[in-house]
Structures are given as structure tokens and as C-alpha cells.
Amino acid sequence: MMFDMKDAAAPATHAAYADAVATAVQAAAAYYADGSTPLGDDEYDALLRSIEAWEQAHPGEALPDSPTGKVAGGAALGDVPHSVPMLSLDNVFSAEELTAWAAGLERRLGRPVDGWCVEPKLDGLAVAARYREGRLVRLITRGDGLAGEDIGHAADAVLGLPQTLAEPIDVELRGEVLLTQSQFEHANEVRTAHGATPFANPRNGAAGTLRAKDRPYRIELTFFAYGAIGLGGLGHSALLDRLAALGANTAASTAARPGRCEGVEEVQQRIEEIAALRADLPFGIDGIVVKADAEADQEQAGAGSRAPRWAVAYKLPAVHKVTRLLGVEWNVGRTGVIAPRAVLEPVEVDGVTITYATLHNPADITRRGLLIGDQVFVHRAGDVIPRVEAPLVDQRTGDEQPIAFPAVCPRCGDAIDTSQQRWRCVRGRGCQAVASIRYAVGRDQLDVEGLGGTRAVQLVEAGLAADLADLFALTREQLLTLDRMGDTSADNLIAAIAEARTRPLNRVFCALGVLGTGRSMSRRIAAHFGSMAAVRAADAEALAEVDGIGPDKAAVIVAELVELAPVLDKLAAHGVGTAVTPTAAATAAAEDGPVGPLAGEAVVVTGSMTGPLADLSRNQMNELIERAGGKASSSVSKRTTLLVAGEKAGSKRAKAEELGIRVISPEDLAELVAELLVA
Numbered sequence: 001m002m003f004d005m006k007d008a009a010a011p012a013t014h015a016a017y018a019d020a021v022a023t024a025v026q027a028a029a030a031y032y033a034d035g036s037t038p039l040g041d042d043e044y045d046a047l048l049r050s051i052e053a054w055e056q057a058h059p060g061e062a063l064p065d066s067p068t069g070k071v072a073g074g075a076a077l078g079d080v081p082h083s084v085p086m087l088s089l090d091n092v093f094s095a096e097e098l099t100a101w102a103a104g105l106e107r108r109l110g111r112p113v114d115g116w117c118v119e120p121k122l123d124g125l126a127v128a129a130r131y132r133e134g135r136l137v138r139l140i141t142r143g144d145g146l147a148g149e150d151i152g153h154a155a156d157a158v159l160g161l162p163q164t165l166a167e168p169i170d171v172e173l174r175g176e177v178l179l180t181q182s183q184f185e186h187a188n189e190v191r192t193a194h195g196a197t198p199f200a201n202p203r204n205g206a207a208g209t210l211r212a213k214d215r216p217y218r219i220e221l222t223f224f225a226y227g228a229i230g231l232g233g234l235g236h237s238a239l240l241d242r243l244a245a246l247g248a249n250t251a252a253s254t255a256a257r258p259g260r261c262e263g264v265e266e267v268q269q270r271i272e273e274i275a276a277l278r279a280d281l282p283f284g285i286d287g288i289v290v291k292a293d294a295e296a297d298q299e300q301a302g303a304g305s306r307a308p309r310w311a312v313a314y315k316l317p318a319v320h321k322v323t324r325l326l327g328v329e330w331n332v333g334r335t336g337v338i339a340p341r342a343v344l345e346p347v348e349v350d351g352v353t354i355t356y357a358t359l360h361n362p363a364d365i366t367r368r369g370l371l372i373g374d375q376v377f378v379h380r381a382g383d384v385i386p387r388v389e390a391p392l393v394d395q396r397t398g399d400e401q402p403i404a405f406p407a408v409c410p411r412c413g414d415a416i417d418t419s420q421q422r423w424r425c426v427r428g429r430g431c432q433a434v435a436s437i438r439y440a441v442g443r444d445q446l447d448v449e450g451l452g453g454t455r456a457v458q459l460v461e462a463g464l465a466a467d468l469a470d471l472f473a474l475t476r477e478q479l480l481t482l483d484r485m486g487d488t489s490a491d492n493l494i495a496a497i498a499e500a501r502t503r504p505l506n507r508v509f510c511a512l513g514v515l516g517t518g519r520s521m522s523r524r525i526a527a528h529f530g531s532m533a534a535v536r537a538a539d540a541e542a543l544a545e546v547d548g549i550g551p552d553k554a555a556v557i558v559a560e561l562v563e564l565a566p567v568l569d570k571l572a573a574h575g576v577g578t579a580v581t582p583t584a585a586a587t588a589a590a591e592d593g594p595v596g597p598l599a600g601e602a603v604v605v606t607g608s609m610t611g612p613l614a615d616l617s618r619n620q621m622n623e624l625i626e627r628a629g630g631k632a633s634s635s636v637s638k639r640t641t642l643l644v645a646g647e648k649a650g651s652k653r654a655k656a657e658e659l660g661i662r663v664i665s666p667e668d669l670a671e672l673v674a675e676l677l678v679a
């Protein structure tokens with residue numbers, strides 16, 4: 001199967017072994033007390049496996065407080081004795097281990113197992129619920145397996161755990177109590193509203209809630225029954241049906257319903273099915289439990305001191321991991337929604353490294369009580385976007401900082417509509433329009449003078465322009481309808497726009513604001529394809545041929561261009577960006593290599609320009625160099641062949657001299673490319 005947890009190597013020395021035991025004991029104590037462990041479950045499991053490995057290699061030397069072989073690792077206690085011990089489960093981590101385990105059970109029985117039951121391993125806490133004449137009289141935790149804690153005070157708030165059964169019988173139900181995802185979200189909302197610290201994850205919340213007494217608020221939990229004492233004569237799947245008939249909630253009410261399987265192959269298949277459902281289940285599972293279904297098989301197999309021999313947990317990779325919240329970014333979507341995103345210290349969850357997680361909306365941040373610098377639980381399952389669950393409040397150092405909420409739209413600077421949970425720029429879609437027009441008319445793109453600041457806002461608000469292509473359709477009469485727009489400014493603006501019509505392809509492309517394509521990438525794309533039509537016709541593979549575009553970026557560019565199709569069509573209709581630039585490839589093919597006064601040169605420009613080049617921006621300089629057949633770049637390296645050093649050239653000049661690179665002045669360069677300057 002796809003899940004594989006490598007056995008950790010045994011500690012090398014006795015001291016390392018003792019350290020490992022101490023770490024595990026501490027983690028388990030925190031985990032069973034209120035779930036506040038700093039270890040992810042897979043880290044704990046790996047630690048336990050390494051402890052086991054050492055103990056197997058050193059028989060008789062195990063430390064007495066070692067967690068191996070104990071229910072709850074010996075960390076939980078209680079004073080209400082259990083009628084029948086409440087055991088844990090042995091684990092397997094792969095299809096091979098499961099097959100070996102099943103074969104072992106059949107060897108022990110001396111016959112094939114008479115059917116299996118496969119069900120979700122609910123990620124909560126085991127409880128025993130005692131009923132007398134059908135009425136709930138006692139609710140107890142698992143504790144150390146022999147005795148647990150009385151948590152009767154919490155019974156009221158546990159949904160799916162009936163106060164009265166459908167029949168007046170004496171019975172003890174066993175099952176799991178957990179917080180569903182929505183119960184967890186609600187719990188943290190209620191807790192932060194009461195000034196209490198949020199729960200780090202649902203399991204932690206379930207543990208804390210079951211224990212707590214006299215809280216000024218109520219948090220609901222959910223019960224799933226999966227066993228009973230006193231309902232003999234039934235196989236496991238029949239027992240589950242009976243529990244449901246008595247009125248208890250079981251996993252049969254969920255998409256991951258328990259099912260009987262005949263052979264191990266069928267078991268494997270159902271495991272895959274339930275694993276695939278995991279991300280969409282409204283509650284957490286940390287594995288899948290496989291049980292021999294027949295009562296006769298169960299009785300004959302019996303139990304060890306920690307776990308039954310007729311059932312096993314097939315563990316799924318941990319979906320909760322602890323990492324650090326480094327910051328929060330606020331991104332404005334195309335419709336103006338302002339969404340916060342958590343920036344995380346990279347952490348691997350289920351084979352994928354995560355650096356971002358969703359925070360949904362500002363209320364969500366408040367509800368989770370997050371601070372920058374917090375250790376947080378992140379959750380990732382399947383292809384769902386990872387989410388931050390909550391901080392580990394007792395790991396705080398005091399250096400954590402509050403998360404700053406934006407006061408104005410981070411994209412256009414206008415006000416934010418905070419009346420809904422999802423914050424939105426008051427401009428809605430117009431926010432994108434203003435920002436994208438402002439970018440498009442910038443000095444290094446279309447360079448339209450007189451369209452900065454409020455003019456772009458006015459055009460968008462008057463409905464005269466929704467994107468950069470609309471600028472080319474503007475008439476003098478339309479402009480004159482705008483506030484504070486006189487004849488002269490209207491004429492000037494019309495003239496500036498007319499001039500922008502003739503901008504070369506690289507600048508028009510850059511003006512589109514396609515993700516990941518700044519000035520220099522736009523130059524490369526323009527040089528490679530030669531026309532907007534060729535860029536639009538390119539698929540990801542063709543785009544990936546451009547220097548610096550990998551397959552991921554190529555796919556993003558293709559997707560963005562598809563979205564921009566209406567804008568590109570309008571631009572083409574206005575004749576903007578349609579001029580054909582001789583492509584680098586065509587030039588090379590025709591002339592056996594690039595041509596021009598800077599052919600073959602890798603050029604870097606530094607310092608301020610003087611002489612004939614004094615007025616050129618850095619972008620214009622780079623364009624000039626490329627028109628002259630050179631390759632412009634921004635940093636000096638061994639590949640650089642020419643440095644143009646203007647006034648106040650600093651470290652780049654020093655580095656070029658150190659590398660023995662030819663250094664010339666702006667005037668020298670102007671002379672070299674004089675032909676192009678005249679044109």
C-alpha cells in the first residue's frame with residue numbers, strides 16, 4: 001500500500017535508550033492528560049518503535065517506566081475499576097505487516113479466520129458507558145486499562161450516547177468520544193469568547209472537555225460505539241447493528257461505515273476505500289481497525305496484557321503536525337476577497353512539505369487565538385488545502401506577537417468591508433481592475449503618463465475601463481466627463497495612450513501582470529516567441545523552453561493566459577502588441593548566432609547613467625542591450641562579459657574588476673550602440 005512508516009533505528013547506547021524512554025513518558029503524560037504533547041503521533045510511534053527495538057536487543061534490561069507493553073504507555077490512571085480490561089490495539093503500518101499479522105492469527109487459531117470486520121479508527125478517547133435497566137449510570141475513561149476516571153459529569157454533552165437505551169437492559173457500551181471538525185471549530189470559538197485558550201486539535205479538545213468540570217460554557221462531543229460487555233452471542237458486525245438498534249451512534253452512520261469482509265484481499269480493499277474517504281469525513285481518523293468478526297475466533301484468540309490478538313490497527317500517516325507560525329500574508333482575490341494565509345516553518349505532513357496553510361478569514365484567526373511565533377498544529381489530509389488548527393498555548397515563550405490585520409485593502413489601498421466574515425475590498429472586482437491598470441501603465445510596462453493615482457480609480461469607477469485593453473478604446477469625450485479633467489489633460493492622455501499602442505511585445509506582455517513574469521522574464525518570452533499570437537498558441541511544453549521557466553511556472557502562465565483571453569482579444573483588436581519582434585531563434589538561424597554590436601556579450605549595468613543614456617531607466621537599458629544582441633542580467637557572475645559602470649558604481653564594479661571583467665562607461669556603451677540610439 002501507499003503508507004509506509006520506516007522503523008526507527010534502535011538507540012545506540014543505554015543512555016540514548018533512557019533518553020528516549022524519558023521523552024516518550026513525558027509526551028504520553030501530556031497526550032493523555034489534555035493532548036498537549038509537542039510530538040506528532042507518527043513521531044511518538046517512531047520513538048516507541050525504537051524503544052521496542054532496543055528492548056528486544058537487550059532482553060531483561062528494559063526500564064520499569066518504559067511505555068512499551070502498557071495501555072496508554074502507563075501514563076493514564078483511574079480509580080473506577082473496569083469490569084473487563086479496556087485494552088489498546090496493536091499497530092501495523094503496511095499491507096505486508098497486515099498480511100503477516102492475519103497469517104499469525106490464523107496460525108494461532110489453526111484455521112482460517114471466519115470473516116473480518118473493517119472499520120474506521122476514530123481519533124478520540126475510549127470510554128465505557130454503563131447502563132442499568134437501560135439507563136446510563138456511569139461514564140468512565142480507559143485510564144490504565146484496569147481502572148479509569150469517572151466522567152459522568154460530561155455525559156450530557158455527548159451526542160450519540162443515549163441517556164436511555166431502546167431496551168431496559170444491563171449493559172456496558174464501549175466506544176470513542178471525539179470532537180467532530182465542526183464541534184472543534186465551535187469549541188474554540190466559545191473558548192476564545194470566554195478568554196480561555198483554544199484547543200490545539202480535536203483530540204486535545206475532546207480530552208480536555210471530558211475532564212473539565214464547572215465550565216461556564218457547554219461544548220458538545222460525539223460518541224461512536226464499537227463494543228459492548230454483556231451482549232454475548234454476536235459476531236462483531238452483528239454487535240454493531242445491535243448497538244445502533246439500542247440507540248447508540250455507530251460508524252454505520254458515516255461514509256466510512258464498518259463492513260464485513262471475507263478474505264484479507266477484500267480487507268485491503270476496504271482499507272483503501274476508507275483511507276480515501278479520510279479527507280472528507282467530518283471527524284478525524286488515525287487508522288483503520290481490522291477485527292476478526294466471529295465471536296468464536298475472538299474468544300479463542302484471546303488478549304495479551306496490552307491488546308487483543310483478534311484485532312489490529314492499520315495506522316494511517318499522521319495528518320496533524322506541529323510547526324511554527326512565521327507570519328500571515330493577506331492576499332486579495334480576483335473578486336476583492338481579502339484572505340489571510342499562514343506562512344509556516346516548512347514541515348512534512350504525509351510525504352508533502354507544507355509552507356502555507358489557509359486561515360479562511362480574520363474571524364478564523366481570532367477564533368483560533370493565534371499569535372505570530374506560535375507552535376501550531378497544522379492539518380493536511382488528501383489534496384485538501386492544509387489548515388492551521390490552533391496554537392500550543394503552553395509552549396509559548398512570551399516572544400509571540402499579535403497578528404496585524406490590514407486597515408486598508410493591501411492591493412488598492414481603499415477601505416475594507418468587514419461586515420461579513422470574509423473581508424472584501426470595497427471595490428470588489430474593481431480592486432483588481434484599478435491595481436492591474438495602475439501596474440500596466442507603469443514606467444516599465446506601457447509607460448502611459450498621466451494615468452497614475454486617482455485617474456485609474458476614476459476610469460474604473462466611471463465604468464470606462466475594467467482592464468488595460470479598455471484604455472485603448474477611450475475617447476476624448478469620455479475623458480472629459482471625468483472630474484477635474486480639462487481639454488489639455490484629455491488631449492495629453494489620449495496622446496500618451498496612442499504612443500503606448502506601439503510599445504514592443506515585451507512591454508505589452510509585462511503589462512498583463514501574468515504571475516511570475518516580471519520585466520526580464522517578459523523580455524525573454526517576447527524574444528523567444530516573437531508575437532503575442534505565438535505566445536498565446538504556446539502550450540506549457542513550448543513555454544518551458546524559455547530560459548528560466550520550469551514546468552510548474554509554464555502551467556501557471558498558460559492558465560493565466562487562458563483567463564486573460566478577453567483582454568488579449570481586445571488588445572489584438574486595438575492593434576496593441578501585434579508587431580512582430582524578430583525572435584532570438586530566427587535571428588540566430590539566419591545569422592548563425594545573435595547579431596548586433598553586443599552579440600555574445602553578457603552585460604550588467606550598475607551606477608547611474610550619464611551622457612546620451614542619462615534618461616534611460618534600468619529596464620530601458622536592458623531593452624537596449626538586448627536589441628543590440630546582448631544578454632542583460634542584474635548581477636555580476638563569472639558568466640558576465642561586460643560591465644557598464646555609471647556614476648557611484650559600487651560593489652558590482654569591485655566584483656567585476658576582481659573577476660577580470662571588462663568595465664566600460666555609459667558613454668562608451670552609447671558609442672557602441674550609437675546606431676540603435678538614432679533609430
Ligand SMILES: NC(=O)c1ccc[n+]([C@@H]2O[C@H](COP(=O)([O-])OP(=O)(O)OC[C@H]3O[C@@H](n4cnc5c(N)ncnc54)[C@H](O)[C@@H]3O)[C@@H](O)[C@H]2O)c1
Pocket residue numbers: 027028031032037038039040041042044045071072073087088089119120121122123124125126127142175176226289313
Ligand atoms: N503524540 C504523542 O505524544 C502521543 C503520546 C502517546 C500516544 N500517542 C498516540 O496514541 C496512540 C496510542 O494510544 P492508544 O494506546 O490509545 O492506542 P491506539 O489509539 O493506537 O489504539 C487503541 C484505541 O483505539 C481506539 N479506537 C478507535 N476506533 C476504534 C475501533 N473502531 N475499535 C476499537 N478501538 C478503536 C480506542 O480508543 C482504543 O483504545 C498512538 O497511535 C500514538 O501515536 C501519541
Ligand SMILES: [Zn+2]
Pocket residue numbers: 332409410411412413414425426427431432
Ligand atoms: Zn482593493
